[in-house]
Amino acid sequence: MDKIKAIAALSALGQDTRLEVFRLLVRAGPDGLPAGEIGALLGAVQNTMSAHLKVLDHAGLVRAERDGRMIRYVVDMTGFRDLLAYLMEDCCNGKPELCQPVIKAVTCDC
Template identity: 55%
Template sequence: MDENSAIAALAALAQPTRLQTFRLLVEREPEGVPAGELARIVGVPQNTMSAHLTILSNAGLISGERQSRSILYRADLEGFRSVMLYLLRDCCGGNARLCAPLLADLIPCCPPKQAVPAQS
């Protein structure tokens, strides 16, 4: 990731409707959400949502896939990961202890799902 891409992604998320939309798409992974439903849930007109989705897509944070007459949007978690890694890379100037509190805070927020034991 380069600086311009990181700036575009951060700028895209620096608006309430786009941030809410991105968070909603992350919650709905991997199913995705149709554009019309996104507009309804977030409470904005469809043409306004379309503009927001274009900005998020151009920033590499979401992707859209045409399904019949609608477009299904999904969060691009790899794009988001790239932004986060860009921000964190070298954040500690070679001293990993400086980033340890941040990493400790991230681990409990997203615990891995336990595998369901197979029934005999």
């Protein structure tokens, strides 16, 4: 991931509703959620939620998948991983043991 893409991803997550959407989709896992359900769960109107989802999609953090007539959104784990890798690229100045608490915190037992 380059600096421009990292800034876009961080900017997308720097807004309250978009951060909540992203966290909701992380919890939803690989099945994701339909756009309408995301809006209902977060109490947002359709056009506003659509705009937030579009920003997250353009930032490479979520992706839209057509499921019949509905659009389902899932976290783009590659984009998420690339953002974390970019942020930790120069971690600990050659002392990887200092990064272990961070790595452990972002590793799940999924």
